[in-house]
Amino acid sequence: MRIEVIGGGPAGLYFAILMKKARPEASITVHERNRPDDTFGFGVVFSDQTLETFEQYDAESYRAITENFAYWDDIAIHYKDASFRIGGNGFCGCSRRTLLLLLQERARELGVEMRFETDITDLTQFEGADLIVAADGINSAVREAHRDHFQPSVDLRPNKFTWMGSTKPLDAFTFYFKETPAGIFIAHTYQYEPGRSTWVLETDPETFERSGLGDMSEQEAATYLEGVFAEELDGHPLLINRSMWRNFPMIRNARSTMGNVVLLGDAKSTAHFSIGSGTKLAMEDAIALYESVMRTDGISAALADFEVSRREDVEKTQHAADVSLVWFEHVKRYWHMDPVTFAFGVMTRSKAITYDNLELRAPEFVAEATRTFARKLRDSGFDIDTENPTVPAFQPFTLRDMTLANRFVVSPMCMYSAVEGVPQDFHFVHYGSRAMGGAGLVFTEMTCVSPTARITPGCTGLWNDDQQVAWTRLTDFVHGQTEAKICLQLGHAGRKGASKLMWEGMDRPLPEAEAWPILAASALPYYPESQVPKAMDRADMDAVKADFVASVERAIACGFDMIELHCAHGYLLASFLSPVTNIREDEYGGSLENRLRFPLEVFKAMRAVWPADKPMSVRLSATDWIEGGLTGEDSVAIAKAFSEAGADLIDVSTGQTSPESSPVYGRMFQTSFADQIRNEAEIATMAVGAITTADQANTILTAGRADLIALGRPHLADPAFTLRAAGEYGVGDVFAPKQYQPGKFQLLRNGERAREELRELKLKAKPKTHNPAFREAAE
Template sequence: MNIVIVGGGPAGLYFAILMKRAFPGHAITVYERNRPDDTFGFGVVFSDQTLDNFERYDRDSYTAITDHFAYWDDIEIHFKGTVHRVSGNGFCGCSRTTLLQLLHERARSLGVELVFGREIVDVAALGGADLIVAADGINSRIRDTFADHFRPQVDLRPNKFSWMGSTRPLDAFNFFFRETEAGIFIAHCYQYEPGRSTWVLETDPGTFDRAGLGTMGEEESARFLEGVFAEELQGHRLVTNRSIWRNFPMIRCERWVKGNIVLLGDAKATAHFSIGSGTKLAMEDAIALFEAFRAHPTSVAQALAAFETGRREEVEKTQHAADVSLVWFEHLDRFWHMEPTQFAFGLMTRSKAITYDNLALRAPQFVGKVDRMVAGQARCLGLPVDIARPRPPMFQPFKLRDMVMDNRVVVSPMCQYSAEDGVPNDWHLVHLGSRAVGGAGLIFTEMTDVSEEGLITRGCAGLYNDAQEAAWRRIVDYVHAHSRAKICLQLGHAGRKGGTKLMWEGIDEPLEDGGWPILSASPLPYFPHSRVPRAMTRADMDKVRDDFVAATQRGLRAGFDMVELHCAHGYLLASFISPLTNIRDDAYGGPLANRLRFPLEVFRAMRAAWPDHKPMSVRISATDWKEGGLSGEESVAVARAFAEAGADLIDVSTGQTVHDSAPVYGRMFQTPFSDQIRNEAGLATMCVGNITTADQVNTIIAAGRADLVALARPHLVDPFFTMRAAAWYGVADVHCPPQYLAGKEQIFRNTVRDRQELTELKLKARPKTHQRGPQALLKSAAE
């Protein structure tokens, strides 16, 4: 096979090495636009896991690389005069120039032809090639030539950054944060060889402009930043090398393959430098492409198809982690007010790859500080907590007005579609009662409708007559008698999503017969085939407002601890807030303040009917997941408006406003919206959405992304989610009814052994420490 590789970066070179080593008969040529001794860039980063891959695939290049790297196990976070050192990370730095030279030598030794100073501008000139690998970087000519086929999407991120270097030695990966008159600057720094360290300088566009960096040349901007980071540089200078300021391009391609051409490395996909994955991603691309050819050695078409199919998921996962990470740095001002330990924990867990449990295993002293910090926050609420021996974050109490919850775990509102004439029955008693007994701090009812015409389905619960009130009273009394959980009544009105089938018969699908008249902000059906709702008149608004007040009063008589107003998911009040569903031209449509007018009117009326000592919350959809809909920024204004009206907690959900929304799902996918509202508006929030483990709950609370964490599906199959978590973390005084004490004692005994065994397995499974060369290098650097 005749293979031509365009681009002599790590991806192209490593693929050439692996292919030539496995298939010596292949003719492989690498064309590189730069000269072999050009020295662009500073250092690159690899993790222990990546080094393990290198050793497995080509030990000779692995040995050459590990003989020239600087290793570190720690990350240091320097913030407002504090330093947090977090161990157990296992990374190494290597000079980019050295890495390329080592790969050059290895490729030549195998018989790969390297051609330097040659720009390939037309792949037609490579007509004799059986395979063309486009590894020509972010500015790939081949990708751009066939852009109509590859369909690249380039998202230029707003922050500005520049790669520089320094002679300051470093024995850890360092994050430095500095606030100046112009704004906040960030330095991402790591050593890559003795006496040489990479400094990636980053700032937001406003700070960049105020500092005048756009008018400065490389040397002038380096001198400016030496002043900003004078303390951190410790007398060392910043070194430039094509250190221009730029915006990071997040690149994704719809297709990676065209005939016998395949995109590789940065040409096909980029990942932000804040997770140190660019070179890693490129070289692992090379491994995946090689594996595809090893599986299909005689068919280029089959190999390329296997590569794209098999590799895409892993690349997209890495890019998603990078996306989440870079957004954290783009919104640094959101976290600037935080206590330094919480700031450091938020930084460490920003991409979701590192969690509370992960850090507890690797950096127990740091997690101990985090636990004490969260306990201190609980004490500031006037709650009696043990700061010297604190519980994990999820088991710290929380207070809203006079209501105190034992822990931060919430059973999310989940429609059961099992009521009869709106009356909750034994199913609801068992459903809510068992989860209260299971240890959660707060239990939510399903959306409980304030009128018969406000029902979503015939199976939905209501609170608009005496029979319903009595049934709810029975459930509330059970929860209070047999648990320490608090119980919240969620009130709503279906609006245009009313008169629909039960979930398992077709969610949001209109009833074929027997429906009822429906209302909305505007006469827009949910599905094109749904019934058209009537746009609400002022008389309709008066009735609906009074229905909410009446249901609130019934909820008070039933004994609920808290009440929540449902203003999310496209139901009646949400239909006023979203511009996608509100096209009114009166005082209740148009600008956000007008669209909020009626929902706020309802909330204020409910607040007036609800005792001052009892809390209220509001559930909102923080984004509609559709262009032209409510944005994350607007949701902050929505949250503030409800808080000013007396809301104590914002229950942050997203979407379900329109049928053609396009949510971006994933673990904890709605938590960033809670994070934004909590830390920009300074409000208590509850997050929800694909949160499945106690580890995730601890991570969210400790990082300050929410104050309460609601879980739905995990509670459906495990009412004792919280009790199990208490056993895992050794929180022995979690409440348990006397009937179940024997079971509690058993699970606490067994879990001690289970946790010890799992911890030992995790420690054994950690990548080995590659310390052949680095210790000598770091010792030399320190001397």
């Protein structure tokens, strides 16, 4: 086997090492454009988990690397006048130059041929090679020469950053946040060898412009930043090594293989430095390619296997990096926060670390974050224990005169099971059982304001007496048998109306004979085969507004505690808000102010008749997930407008505006928009979307990203989700009907036992250390 590797960075070298070790007879050559000891930047960082992987694949290089690493267990955060040290993180730093020299030595020892100062721009010279590995970096010549095949996308992020070093010793991975007259600067720092530390300096484009850094030389910029971080550097200088200011490129490729050519490392995918995974990602690429070669028959099969098997892990890492980098790009959003909440947000920003996970690492820090959450509630008038408070998800929350016992919400979920809009026994059991399950707030499904406002023939409504009687029976039960509050979500389907039941074809049009006429902001069908809606005129608007008001009046008679106006998911009012679905040329189209006009009219008319002491919320699609559609910034403006009109809460969803939308899914994938709206529009928000555990709920709440947590599918699977979560966290005062008290007490006993077993496991566990000095001392 003949393998040609283009690029002598960590990815190319490590793959060469693994393959040569497994197949000594193979001819493997590494071609590197630089000299053997050339390198740029300062240190690289790995987690303990990553080092364990390296040990598994090549103990010799692992041993050489760990003998040259600096080790630390803590993350330190310095924000304003506060400092925090959070243990249990297990990171190691090493000089990038040292890492490359060690890998070169190991490759040479195994018989890998290395050719330096060799710039490969033409693959034809490798004709006859079995495998060509293009590990030639961010500016990969191989990738760029074959752009049409690999289809790379490069997202240049707005923040500016530069890599510098220092002689300042550090005993933790340390974040420094400094506010200056020019703006906020962030330093991501860690020690990588005695007397040397890496300093990645980052700032937003506005601060970069105001500071004049773009006009400075490398040394001038270093001197300027020595002034910014004078206290933190403590007299130590900042060192430069091609420390140019750049925008970080998030690189993805539609394909990573072409014939017998494969992209590896930064040529294939990058991960933002804020999660310290760039070199890790590259070397894990090498491991994955090695595994694919070893478990398949032939290079063609190996590359096909690598293309599929590696993609998911890379996407997960890149998603975590994306979320993390966005947090740093918007650090101004959190600058008003108290230090503990801010630090908790830093730790949990990428979603890799959660409330429970962090509690295992740093129980005192999480306890203080929980106490801080409770103190804010006490300061707002709640009489609660602030020294030993319950977890945030079980803390109360008030909107106007409505107080919820906890922050868990049964999300609005269409059941498509009504008859002529009338809720059936199914709805009574469905909503009633979830209210008895302990949730603080139960939402109805989108309930339609007229027969022609329905999505499907199975949608609930509130436009006649029979429907009002059925809903009243339900609200009476919820109020009489539970402590839950119940919110009626009102909406109009718009262009998504006259559709089949979900299980018969979601959003697909009914046969013409069964359909009803539909309305929208513009005459645009949802699918090409869907009915073309009528573009609403003023008379239609007045009629629809009157329907909403009439439903609100009936909701008052039903005894609902709260009302939500549905302005999301491409339904009627959402079709006005989004430029994707609103192409009107009158005063209701064009600018965002104009597109808001009719939804605000409807909301204000509802607010005028809904009791002043009862809250109202608005559901928004915070982004359309479509180029040219609504963005998070637009939704901040929309939320502010509804807030000024009397909204108390924004229920933050996303998408479903058009079949062309391309959501980026993942755990808690919509929470970042709830975070943005809450902290920029300064209105309470409800997070929803792939939130599945009480742990995630506590994470979101403690970090100040939302005020309520709506869970849909988890409540479908477990009506007593909240009661079960109370057992896990030992919350004894959660409501349960007296008939269910024995079950509640059993959950509490089981939860206490599980927590005790976990404590015992923690005491018995002996964390592995990769520090040879530590090992010798232990022995």
